[in-house]
Amino acid sequence: MSQKIATREAYGTALVKLGETNPQIVVLDADLSKSTKTATFAKKFPERFFQMGIAEADMMATAGGLALGGKIPFASTFAIFATGRAYEQVRNTIGYPGLNVKIAATHAGITVGEDGGSHQSIEDIALMRAIPGMTVLNPADAVETEKLIIAAAKHQGPVYIRLGRENVPIIFADDYQPEIGKAVKLRDGKAATIFATGIMVEKALQAADELNTQGTTVRVINIHTIKPLDTATVIKAAWETGAIVTVEEHSIIGGLASAVAETVVQNHPVPMEFVGIKDRFGQSGTPADLLTEYGLTTKNIITAVQKAIGRKA
Amino acid sequence: MLNEKQLTSLTETARQMRGDIIQMLAASKSGHPGGSLSAVELLAYLYFYKMKLDPKNPKLPERDRFVLSKGHAAPVLYAALVERGFFDKSHLTSLRQLNSILQGHPDLKKTPGVDASTGSLGQGLSISNGLALAGRLDQNPYHVYVLMGDGEIEEGQVWEAAMTSVHYKLDNLTAFLDYNHLQIDGAIEEVKSMTNPGARFAAFGWEVLEINGHDFNELDQAITTASQIKGKPTIIIMNTVKGKGISFMENQAGWHGTAPKPEEAAQALQELGLA
Numbered sequence: 001m002s003q004k005i006a007t008r009e010a011y012g013t014a015l016v017k018l019g020e021t022n023p024q025i026v027v028l029d030a031d032l033s034k035s036t037k038t039a040t041f042a043k044k045f046p047e048r049f050f051q052m053g054i055a056e057a058d059m060m061a062t063a064g065g066l067a068l069g070g071k072i073p074f075a076s077t078f079a080i081f082a083t084g085r086a087y088e089q090v091r092n093t094i095g096y097p098g099l100n101v102k103i104a105a106t107h108a109g110i111t112v113g114e115d116g117g118s119h120q121s122i123e124d125i126a127l128m129r130a131i132p133g134m135t136v137l138n139p140a141d142a143v144e145t146e147k148l149i150i151a152a153a154k155h156q157g158p159v160y161i162r163l164g165r166e167n168v169p170i171i172f173a174d175d176y177q178p179e180i181g182k183a184v185k186l187r188d189g190k191a192a193t194i195f196a197t198g199i200m201v202e203k204a205l206q207a208a209d210e211l212n213t214q215g216t217t218v219r220v221i222n223i224h225t226i227k228p229l230d231t232a233t234v235i236k237a238a239w240e241t242g243a244i245v246t247v248e249e250h251s252i253i254g255g256l257a258s259a260v261a262e263t264v265v266q267n268h269p270v271p272m273e274f275v276g277i278k279d280r281f282g283q284s285g286t287p288a289d290l291l292t293e294y295g296l297t298t299k300n301i302i303t304a305v306q307k308a309i310g311r312k313a
Numbered sequence: 314m315l316n317e318k319q320l321t322s323l324t325e326t327a328r329q330m331r332g333d334i335i336q337m338l339a340a341s342k343s344g345h346p347g348g349s350l351s352a353v354e355l356l357a358y359l360y361f362y363k364m365k366l367d368p369k370n371p372k373l374p375e376r377d378r379f380v381l382s383k384g385h386a387a388p389v390l391y392a393a394l395v396e397r398g399f400f401d402k403s404h405l406t407s408l409r410q411l412n413s414i415l416q417g418h419p420d421l422k423k424t425p426g427v428d429a430s431t432g433s434l435g436q437g438l439s440i441s442n443g444l445a446l447a448g449r450l451d452q453n454p455y456h457v458y459v460l461m462g463d464g465e466i467e468e469g470q471v472w473e474a475a476m477t478s479v480h481y482k483l484d485n486l487t488a489f490l491d492y493n494h495l496q497i498d499g500a501i502e503e504v505k506s507m508t509n510p511g512a513r514f515a516a517f518g519w520e521v522l523e524i525n526g527h528d529f530n531e532l533d534q535a536i537t538t539a540s541q542i543k544g545k546p547t548i549i550i551m552n553t554v555k556g557k558g559i560s561f562m563e564n565q566a567g568w569h570g571t572a573p574k575p576e577e578a579a580q581a582l583q584e585l586g587l588a
Contacts, residue, residue, distance in 0.1 A: 058473035065443020
């Protein structure tokens with residue numbers, strides 16, 4: 001767990017690999033290619049890289065046109081602009097016709113840090129999840145990112161991939177093979193289940209390990225695909241562990257908390273607790289300070305698990 | 314120059330298309346006649362003379378593309394497609410009804426021959442740029458035609474896209490502006506004083522041509538000229554009459570988004586000689 005790599009970095013690496021093997025891959029960026037890490041692809045395949053300038057709405061609809069022309073476009077910018085500024089272009093020009101566009105959005109969540117609340121997307125999962133037919137991915141580390149980017153390119157249809165700015169620990173071995181739509185059990189336990197997504201998976205594992213030393217065994221499930229949600233795994237966890245905690249670096253409104261709760265309440269209601277951003281905007285600060293301020297630490301997860309277990313009938 | 318026979322044939326196609334538009338809208342009891350009627354000659358010219366296409370193979374990879382950025386004028390596109398044989402005339406009366414292949418705005422998943430789903434204004438030029446870039450990458454010689462409304466260019470994205478077309482020197486794309494001077498709330502100049510759109514596009518680096526959008530020979534000449542201009546995109550400003558061809562609809566903003574009642578439709582068809 002010593003090596004730390006940002007998921008956006010792994011995205012840049014994956015793009016180059018894709019570019020080498022698939023001539024249909026094209027990449028668009030809106031003047032952030034050094035930050036989103038599409039610059040490496042741009043250097044290697046200049047004829048397949050389209051610099052769109054600071055014009056995210058135009059970029060998304062252009063990506064749609066490239067897909068209509070048979071290309072597999074990856075459109076990148078910060079998550080706040082990809083899903084906020086260009087929401088309606090993504091909805092109507094990519095989602096509605098079901099075009100084969102991959103939206104790889106970096107700098108998601110509050111760990112953007114010092115840039116502050118205007119740049120911290122806390123609702124991107126909610127927005128993308130609400131679009132019919134949109135696949136929503138949120139990888140936990142660099143290994144998973146690379147594999148999911150490759151999988152997204154093979155997947156037919158629109159995909160949103162949420163990526164982060166900060167370096168995060170490597171969780172998965174090189175031979176790990178995630179599959180779109182399939183949740184991954186990382187720890188088993190009986191007292192409760194933690195569903196975690198993105199960079200919070202690592203903290204969920206720490207929380208589970210600490211609870212284990214106290215004699216409470218907790219199941220940990222990595223939800224790298226928020227949509228389509230692996231509902232069978234969610235329902236099974238509700239039946240078998242009787243308490244659920246969701247953990248995400250995103251608003252609890254419309255994100256993982258909502259997705260899991262929608263399935264749980266319709267199938268097997270059990271006590272649930274949500275670790276996530278509680279209807280607040282972000283602000284400037286170091287990523288570590290922000291995670292503490294917004295209640296997204298290992299300690300917060302442990303407290304939530306204990307609370308959920310305490311509410312069991 | 315078009316010869317007499319071509320001219321007669323296109324004129325007749327335009328007349329039939331106007332009839333289709335009226336019948337579609339009368340049956341659906343909703344929709345947009347004004348901006349459909351102003352673009353009839355352009356679509357007749359493109360679909361019956363200019364564009365490489367195959368109604369039996371609507372997804373032909375080397376076909377020319379048409380993007381109706383002003384998607385609310387869907388009836389004119391459906392009229393061109395049905396007259397060209399992309400789908401059966403029996404569908405016309407199902408416009409805007411549940412499970413119809415003819416949606417209120419163009420839907421490529423539902424209608425054979427529709428190249429792009431549009432309707433939310435301001436996005437068609439961006440889509441067209443993407444199509445043009447893909448064609449260039451593949452060395453596929455197809456041409457992309459895109460029609461925008463004059464009110465539509467109030468959308469900021471149009472100007473983002475206008476920069477993109479010029480930056481990438483997209484000479485395999487031709488844009489058209491349906492300059493009929495009216496939008497929903499009234500005259501363009503009153504809603505948002507948008508004067509001289511040609512000069513605006515020229516300032517962005519476009520080649521600009523201006524014609525009477527109801528004259529087939531002018532369309533032919535301008536589109537031919539545009540195809541010879543290399544290294545930059547061309548926009549053809551078409552001076553048009555909203556509601557063209559139906560006396561009581563011409564130049565009336567009120568006919569932007571109102572369907573004709575049965576007696577109005579009957580009168581319109583009579584004027585077209587199709588009653």
